[in-house]
Amino acid sequence: MKKPFLAALAVVVPALALAIAYKSATSFSLKDPKGVNTISFTLDGRFEHITGYTTAIDGNVTFDPAAPEKTSGKVVVQAGSLQATHTNMNEHMKQAMWLDTTQFPTIEFEITKVANVKVLEGTDPSWTMDVTGDFTLKGVKKSLTVPVKVTHMPGQLAKRNRGAVGDLMAIRSTFTFNRRDFGVNGNQVADIVADEVTVSFSIAAFAPKTG
Secondary structure: OHHHHHHHHHHHHHHHHHHHHHOOOEEEEOOOOOOOOOEEEEEEOOOOEEEEEEOOEEEEEEEOOOOHHHOEEEEEEEHHHOEEOOHHHHHHHHOOOOOOOOOOOEEEEEEEEEEEEEEEOOOOOEEEEEEEEEEEEOOEEEEEEEEEEEEEEOOOHHHHOOOOOEEEEEEEEEEEEEHHHHOOOOOOOOOOOOOEEEEEEEEEEEEEOOO
């Protein structure tokens, strides 16, 4: 009689533990009420160095510190909000040959897989991971894997957003992609506008408590 009971217990206990762990999964918003979150980009061409940024970031990330490999979510950026350091470039970026922001108003990254999760030592619980997702730019969707660092700060939201109660998370990454892969002015020579775009961000994500 003991063997069937033990066998059943071996199945039930891990399942119960998993269910308990996933109760701590929290949805974090990427829309910053202070408008401080920024994603920057750089194109380091032979003749010209172009830099820019956007603060029009939205989306959400669901994160469980007990199972960071199950992280999911989507980042959405308003393409028309991208600003370059040179005024003329701002208008050029919106045109059809570049980002065509009228027809394709958003740039998106939706997580499909998380791998190589490593725990880091520090004051706040942190992890590095390789995040694979569907990156959509100018209507072209391609799979892209980027290195990400996540720092989880439960109960610390009030220290960043005065008066708020809840959890805070910092998400950091630097990655590159080729603009030609997404049909971004493939006729423009790389001497002036580099093919490789470097994207960097360190943004806060918010999970305010309700009730």
